[in-house]
Amino acid sequence: MSASRLQRWLLLAFPPSFRARYGEELETLTSDCGRGWRTNADLAQAAAKAWLRPSFIGPPEETRRRRLESTTATVFVTWSLSCLAVAVFAKAVNDQPVPGLRSWGWTAYVIGSGLFELTVGGARLRDPGAGHRRDRYPEHPSGGDPGRFPGPGFGGLNNLFRSLLLAATLFGDEPAALCGDGTDAVAEHGLSALS
Amino acid sequence: MPRRTADPKWSDPGLLVMGSLAEGARHGYAVIQDVEATTGVRLGPGTLYGVLARLEERGLIEALEAADSRRRPYRLTARGREVLDEQLESMRLFAAVGQRRLGQLTDTRWAGA
Numbered sequence: 628m629s630a631s632r633l634q635r636w637l638l639l640a641f642p643p644s645f646r647a648r649y650g651e652e653l654e655t656l657t658s659d660c661g662r663g664w665r666t667n668a669d670l671a672q673a674a675a676k677a678w679l680r681p682s683f684i685g686p687p688e689e690t691r692r693r694r695l696e697s698t699t700a701t702v703f704v705t706w707s708l709s710c711l712a713v714a715v716f717a718k719a720v721n722d723q724p725v726p727g728l729r730s731w732g733w734t735a736y737v738i739g740s741g742l743f744e745l746t747v748g749g750a751r752l753r754d755p756g757a758g759h760r761r762d763r764y765p766e767h768p769s770g771g772d773p774g775r776f777p778g779p780g781f782g783g784l785n786n787l788f789r790s791l792l793l794a795a796t797l798f799g800d801e802p803a804a805l806c807g808d809g810t811d812a813v814a815e816h817g818l819s820a821l822s
Numbered sequence: 823m824p825r826r827t828a829d830p831k832w833s834d835p836g837l838l839v840m841g842s843l844a845e846g847a848r849h850g851y852a853v854i855q856d857v858e859a860t861t862g863v864r865l866g867p868g869t870l871y872g873v874l875a876r877l878e879e880r881g882l883i884e885a886l887e888a889a890d891s892r893r894r895p896y897r898l899t900a901r902g903r904e905v906l907d908e909q910l911e912s913m914r915l916f917a918a919v920g921q922r923r924l925g926q927l928t929d930t931r932w933a934g935a
Contacts, residue, residue: 645871645875648875649871649874649875651891651892652849652850652871652891652892652893652894653850653867653868653871654892655850655892655893656850656851656854656867656870656871657867659851660851660854660866660867665866666866666867666868668866669866669867669868669869670866670867670868671868672868672869673866673867673868673869673871673872674868676872677872677875682875682876682878682879683879684875684878684879
């Protein structure tokens, strides 16, 4: 998308009442200020604010009509977006990216958690002396004695173990799928073997 | 009448715009340039018109008729002048108290040393 077209879309993103009053002026000022990501970001932010906190100028009847119009439009847009979000969420949670693997949502969660655990575990293993308790509470009666409390080095191994466990969870077959296979196997072979 | 909390605060871009309009009527681009020259703050076009809409809704500024409707100038209303004056006065008092306290602190430190 070209910069001028993006800017036109951003100007169209303002509420109709705002555009009716300030649209021409804002368009002229935007072209005076020049194109750039900073101007575009500013326009996007201002458009969002104008929807969330609209301003109405004019006689009370006109203001009331515009406020009602704006409220109806906001409710409609929010409702449409929430319907879309529910569909996307359902797809992310239920669809399997590869047969045998879990859904995209689950996969993203496990990979994210695994990476987090690996990073934390790696950092703590590399610098096992950096126990936050010892740094933050030097006056603690234990004096940071690793014999009294689990030391930070152990925490690092713990993190690594948890990341491996998460990886095993991700790449393991789903219990439901196993059950399904088992049932099918019984249906196909078990009954004939019994008879 | 707008609530007191609805008036622009000293850190608000609204106050910067009102400060610029205190000198006389200006259109959007002139306001941006003036605010940048006096305070170093660069207001974006969307931010500026969001602020102008808010101030106009509260009756603190008004648009003037112009031959070119795409570059309409704005000016402070009487209520806008009042609000700006109040804000600047409270800022002046705050600055005076702050500077006095800083002066006392510096004196105490020198006396201690």
